Amino acid sequence: xxxxxxxxxxxxxxxxxxxxxxxxxxxxxxxxxxxxxxxxxxxxxxxxxxxxxxxxxxxxxxxxxxxxxxxxxxxxxxxxxxxxxxxxxxxxxxxxxxxxxxxxxxxxxxxxxxxxxxxxxxxxxxxxxxxxxxxxxxxxxxxxxxxxxxxxxxxxxxxxxxxxxxxxxxxxxxxxxxxxxxxxxxxxxxxxxxxxxxxxxxxxxxxxxxxxxx
Amino acid sequence: xxxxxxxxxxxxxxxxxxxxxxxxxxxxxxxxxxxxxxxxxxxxxxxxxxxxxxxxxxxxxxxxxxxxxxxxxxxxxxxxxxxxxxxxxxxxxxxxxxxxxxxxxxxxxxxxxxxxxxxxxxxxxxxxxxxxxxxxxxxxxxxxxxxxxxxxxxxxxxxxxxxxxxxxxxxxxxxxxxxxxxxxxxxxxxxxxxxxxxxxxxxxxxxxxxxxxxxxxxxxxxxxxxxxxxxxxxxxxxxxxxxxxxxxxxxxxxxxxxxxxxxxxxxxxxxxxxxxxxxxxxxxxxxxxxxxxxxxxxxxxxxxxxxxxxxxxxxxxxxxxxxxxxxxxxxxxxxxxxxxxxxxxxxxxxxxxxxxxxxxxxxxxxxxxxxxxxxxxxxxxxxxxxxxxxxxxxxxxxxxxxxxxxxxxxxxxxxxxxxxxxxxxxxxxxxxxxxxxxxxxxxxxxxxxxxxxxxxxxxxxxxxxxxx
Ligand code: SF4
Numbered sequence: 017x018x019x020x021x022x023x024x025x026x027x028x029x030x031x032x033x034x035x036x037x038x039x040x041x042x043x044x045x046x047x048x049x050x051x052x053x054x055x056x057x058x059x060x061x062x063x064x065x066x067x068x069x070x071x072x073x074x075x076x077x078x079x080x081x082x083x084x085x086x087x088x089x090x091x092x093x094x095x096x097x098x099x100x101x102x103x104x105x106x107x108x109x110x111x112x113x114x115x116x117x118x119x120x121x122x123x124x125x126x127x128x129x130x131x132x133x134x135x136x137x138x139x140x141x142x143x144x145x146x147x148x149x150x151x152x153x154x155x156x157x158x159x160x161x162x163x164x165x166x167x168x169x170x171x172x173x174x175x176x177x178x179x180x181x182x183x184x185x186x187x188x189x190x191x192x193x194x195x196x197x198x199x200x201x202x203x204x205x206x207x208x209x210x211x212x213x214x215x216x217x218x219x220x221x222x223x224x225x226x227x228x229x230x
Numbered sequence: 231x232x233x234x235x236x237x238x239x240x241x242x243x244x245x246x247x248x249x250x251x252x253x254x255x256x257x258x259x260x261x262x263x264x265x266x267x268x269x270x271x272x273x274x275x276x277x278x279x280x281x282x283x284x285x286x287x288x289x290x291x292x293x294x295x296x297x298x299x300x301x302x303x304x305x306x307x308x309x310x311x312x313x314x315x316x317x318x319x320x321x322x323x324x325x326x327x328x329x330x331x332x333x334x335x336x337x338x339x340x341x342x343x344x345x346x347x348x349x350x351x352x353x354x355x356x357x358x359x360x361x362x363x364x365x366x367x368x369x370x371x372x373x374x375x376x377x378x379x380x381x382x383x384x385x386x387x388x389x390x391x392x393x394x395x396x397x398x399x400x401x402x403x404x405x406x407x408x409x410x411x412x413x414x415x416x417x418x419x420x421x422x423x424x425x426x427x428x429x430x431x432x433x434x435x436x437x438x439x440x441x442x443x444x445x446x447x448x449x450x451x452x453x454x455x456x457x458x459x460x461x462x463x464x465x466x467x468x469x470x471x472x473x474x475x476x477x478x479x480x481x482x483x484x485x486x487x488x489x490x491x492x493x494x495x496x497x498x499x500x501x502x503x504x505x506x507x508x509x510x511x512x513x514x515x516x517x518x519x520x521x522x523x524x525x526x527x528x529x530x531x532x533x534x535x536x537x538x539x540x541x542x543x544x545x546x547x548x549x550x551x552x553x554x555x556x557x558x559x560x561x562x563x564x565x566x567x568x569x570x571x572x573x574x575x576x577x578x579x580x581x582x583x584x585x586x587x588x589x590x591x592x593x594x595x596x597x598x599x600x601x602x603x604x605x606x607x608x609x610x611x612x613x614x615x616x617x618x619x620x621x622x623x624x625x626x627x628x629x630x631x632x633x634x635x636x637x638x639x640x641x642x643x644x645x646x647x648x649x650x651x652x653x654x655x656x657x658x659x660x661x662x663x664x665x666x667x668x669x670x671x672x673x674x675x676x677x678x679x680x681x682x683x684x685x686x687x688x689x690x691x692x693x694x695x696x697x698x
Contacts, residue, residue: 024325024328025318025319025320025325025329026319028319028320028321028325028528029319029526031321031528032303032319032321032474032526032528032532033300033303033304035528035532035535035536036299036300036303036474036532036535037300038536039532039535039536039541040296040297040298040299040300040535043297044297045294045297045298046290046293046294046297047294048290048291048294048479049286049287049290049291049294051482051483051486052283052284052287052288052482052483052485052486054279054486054489067499071498071499071502113515114514114515114516115515130430145489145499146488146489146499146500147499147500148500148504153463153511153513153516153518154513154515154516155515156515156516156517157459157463157464157516157517157518158463158464158517160459161456161459161460161463178485179485179488179489179500180481180482180485180486182485183481183482183484183485184481184482184485186481187445187446187481190446190448190506190508191508191513191516192313192507192508192509192510192511192512192513192516192518193462193463193505193506193507193508193511193516193518194505194506195459195503195504195505195506196500196503196504196505196506197502197503198498198499198500198501198502198503198504199502200502201454201455201456201502201503202454202455202502203371203372203418203454203455204388205370205371205372205375205388205389205390206371206375206395206398206414206417206418207393207394207395207396207398207414208260208263208264208267208391209395209413209414211414211415211418213418213422214371214418214421214422214455214456214457215369215422215425215455215456215457215459215460216455216456216457216459216460216502216503217456
């Protein structure tokens with residue numbers, strides 16, 4: 017939709033574009049230099065874990081095949097539930113992102129994002145070179161942002177080495193919004209001292225299943 | 231150019247500098263600490279990668295974009311429209327204000343939450359919205375502090391770096407009821423509570439735009455607090471203000487620019503949060519805004535593009551690295567410059583944005599030591615541009631010789647810490663008024679008024695002794 021139907025913005029559009037054309041009339045357009053080639057990390061999952069932790073994030077690796085005392089296999093969601101129970105949350109309740117599949121959901125008690133102690137979501141991917149989680153808006157933004165703790169599943173094999181590779185793969189199917197989370201919310205605006213959890217989650221935990229490397 | 235705050239008082243640069251240096255030594259202390267910390271982090275972050283190659287690449291991408299800006303703007307407009315976003319164009323500040331206030335009025339908006347946006351400062355948006363009866367909440371912690379104080383940002387990245395802890399303690403005790411000895415954690419928690427309520431009740435979220443990707447119609451925003459993620463997620467309407475120079479051709483370019491900007495600004499591989507907005511929520515699981523509006527603003531940028539030399543400043547990614555590297559900026563902080571864009575980038579951008587006469591004497595507020603040019607991640611030749619503006623000012627008879635000499639001497643002293651330290655010491659031994667005469671820039675002005683008496687020891691001496 018262009019300009020919401022206002023005449024003056026249409027006039028301004030024409031004026032701005034004409035001025036740009038005029039300003040560039042005497043200049044040659046240099047070619048695009050191509051892609052910035054950054055080194056590809058050899059072990060993406062390991063580099064992601066190190067960088068994410070260096071920015072204040074936490075990384076947990078859940079090993080496959082855990083069984084309870086009776087030898088019954090537990091789902092990843094149940095294992096995550098035990099992990100979440102041990103977090104010492106400042107308030108109870110788990111908010112679940114819309115695209116977290118059943119087997120990855122910890123057992124309740126559930127709560128809306130506004131009051132939950134932890135939000136659990138499924139990352140689309142993680143990125144090694146920047147130590148980032150890539151979260152799609154379709155998973156529910158409030159769950160990713162409002163609880164004081166965020167726990168994000170990183171699907172097996174979904175750790176990209178480079179940000180450009182991840183964004184390149186996502187580009188043809190971008191959702192309405194994407195959030196890259198590289199650690200907890202931080203600010204040094206008061207006297208230069210770093211505080212965490214100013215607006216977004218104060219703890220940001222990436223859960224990798226074994227052999228999540230890509 | 232329409233109304234707005236940019237360049238409201240560049241001509242008072244010397245008077246304000248004198249007042250800050252003589253009357254508010256805590257500003258220099260706070261700004262010096264903060265900028266040196268930014269500098270250390272930036273240098274470390276540049277050294278971790280092949281930053282020379284990154285900077286060459288970034289310069290070349292931006293040069294390509296600027297030369298084909300009309301093409302990339304219209305491509306972005308088409309993609310955004312396909313994504314369901316509304317695109318608006320504003321030639322000047324007044325038109326941008328009008329677009330945003332009309333959107334707010336149409337939505338019967340009562341409350342707006344804002345993410346940090348230099349562009350909204352530039353166009354004086356808060357005043358315009360408040361005149362229309364709309365409550366505006368700055369949600370970046372530093373901006374929130376400044377809004378409570380009625381001040382404007384003094385640094386592109388750290389808007390409140392000129393404030394120390396004690397000042398915020400006093401402010402929050404008075405306004406939010408926190409303890410006078412509240413620590414940064416306690417103070418941040420109090421602000422978070424107030425601002426969470428504002429987010430929950432806000433009708434519109436307003437942000438700037440670090441980049442706009444033409445290929446996908448993506449507005450990209452970098453931050454550390456998460457307030458921008460909230461402002462683009464919770465209210466029903468999101469408005470992004472983007473200077474027309476913010477375009478990038480492709481997603482692969484964005485990957486490079488996000489990292490380059492974060493390393494230059496805060497020394498991080500990436501900000502804690504990056505938001506990529508394509509359009510309004512369209513998926514059942516997505517609880518984001520129902521409307522997304524992108525306002526492309528000129529406000530003097532096409533004049534900069536037209537300028538034979540200054541066009542290179544349009545590569546600027548607003549990382550603040552040149553401010554942090556500048557010994558002159560460090561002495562006064564950003565408010566002395568009297569313009570939204572302060573420090574070296576302001577000194578080269580403002581003459582083209584506003585006109586050289588309005589921006590005087592900023593091109594002279596530099597020792598030409600070259601630190602800004604070395605720090606700049608997109609290779610803007612800031613010292614060369616400063617020299618060109620000085621030449622133009624001289625040719626136009628805009629720079630009286632005595633003022634040039636005073637400013638150059640001040641800048642030269644600021645760039646040589648030993649000289650400045652000596653002048654600072656003179657202040658403690660002789661009394662501030664005599665010392666001001668010893669400082670080259672303030673010498674001529676100190677005859678007009680008495681300055682407050684400083685502490686008996688210099689800040690550096692106190693610091694070394696670990697007291698106070
Ligand atoms: S001029 Fe360069 S260093 Fe200064 S803010 Fe702009 S991009 Fe950063």
